Amino acid sequence: MSSENHAEFKLSITKALGDQLAAALEELTPAPLTMENIRALRSSPGVYQLYKDGDLVYVGKADRSLPQRIEKHYRKISGRTNILLAQMTFTCLYVDEDFGAVAPERLLINQHRGEGKVPWNYNGFGNNDPGKRRDTTEVDEGHFDHDHPIDLEYKLTGLSAERSPGASLASLLQAVKLQLPYVFRYQSSVDFDGISIELPIGDLTADEVLRVVAQRLPEAWQITALPGYLIMYPKIEDYPSARRCYRSTGVVDILR
Structure with a gap:
């Protein structure tokens, strides 16, 4: 048929x-x-x-x-x-x-x-905050964060002009978090309202602000610049993909 x-x-x-x-x-x-x-x-x-x-x-x-x-x-x-x-x-x-x-x-x-x-x-470009569980994950070559890590020389404006002498660390952290074009995740487990902090006059880079913040943090706290974001926790830790660590004792650059 x-x-x-x-x-x-x-x-x-x-x-x-x-x-x-x-x-x-x-x-x-x-x-x-x-x-x-x-x-x-x-x-x-x-x-x-x-x-x-x-x-x-x-x-x-x-x-x-x-x-x-x-x-x-x-x-x-x-x-x-x-x-x-x-x-x-x-x-x-x-x-x-x-x-x-x-x-x-x-x-x-x-x-x-x-x-x-x-x-x-x-390659991870569209990702938002990956969450704390990803902090210890090594970022592979070819990932957006690996090829284009966060810019620690990014300028933050008006932080010193808007702040009175002796203003709190809590208010500064909130202002920095709002201005940064990348994630800044931190743990508020201490009374940051009770810690005063002053900044130099003028616009400052993220790196300059983080150096000042680190000096006012309690011992054992660390700010870590990962390829795609910043974290701040009460623990000294070596993160596989860390680029720079800010501590009260100084700043540590990690060469990769």
């Missing part, structure tokens, strides 16, 4: 959506990753793509606000070494909220991964 009058047909709706999303983004001209361009965006959900030196490195989505999500990446990159914001551009599409159920960013990632693009989707 002839079978020429029938055959199998498989419809891949997800592939079709991925193709359409990629095509729509391809038509856009990447804009420099600046706060001016980010704030010009509408506060709506959508998908976006980040480019480094013209190469597509990351695809993401914003469930509520594209500018809010992209600004987080702006801040993260601004506080890293071996990379400049001037190297970064972006494109984005506003996407209906109902479209989120089909994971549009995953469609785009699948679309580009086979072409060797979007490496930052697989």
